Amino acid sequence: MERTASCLCGDLRITVDGDPARVNMCSCTECQRRSGSAFQIGTFFQESQIKAIEGESRIYTRTGGSGNAIDLHFCPTCGVSVYFRPAARPSIVGIHGGCFADPDFPAPNTAGWNKHKHDWVVIPDGTEGFDENPQ
Ligand SMILES: [Zn+2]
Numbered sequence: 001m002e003r004t005a006s007c008l009c010g011d012l013r014i015t016v017d018g019d020p021a022r023v024n025m026c027s028c029t030e031c032q033r034r035s036g037s038a039f040q041i042g043t044f045f046q047e048s049q050i051k052a053i054e055g056e057s058r059i060y061t062r063t064g065g066s067g068n069a070i071d072l073h074f075c076p077t078c079g080v081s082v083y084f085r086p087a088a089r090p091s092i093v094g095i096h097g098g099c100f101a102d103p104d105f106p107a108p109n110t111a112g113w114n115k116h117k118h119d120w121v122v123i124p125d126g127t128e129g130f131d132e133n134p135q
């Protein structure tokens with residue numbers, strides 16, 4: 001099954017085949033600021049699952065909780081960051097789950113940085129929670 005994630009204006013798109021290896025909801029303060037929301041949904045795919053990347057992207061590099069660089073690829077027109085590449089895991093591409101805008105997307109396997117979680121956010125049943133980075 002192919003799914004396409006896109007930015008708000010639609011110029012930057014990434015299409016992947018098959019289900020993600022992991023879906024993580026992250027409440028770290030960086031993800032709150034990046035997403036403009038209470039948490040972000042990080043979906044992780046193998047590089048081999050990428051079918052197409054269309055449109056121009058610019059890169060903002062941030063340092064993750066592990067201390068490793070993460071390249072955020074964002075649309076230069078609308079500013080939405082669609083996908084990211086963790087330097088520590090070169091065979092993995094991360095895609096921001098909201099960019100799929102798909103209510104049927106698989107639920108999170110893990111929930112990270114719950115020590116910064118907003119009190120009203122409820123971790124779904126069956127999702128494993130962690131105070132900091134998920135293991
Ligand atoms: Zn855009």
Ligand SMILES: [Zn+2]
Binds near residue numbers: 026027029031032
């Ligand atoms: Zn985070």
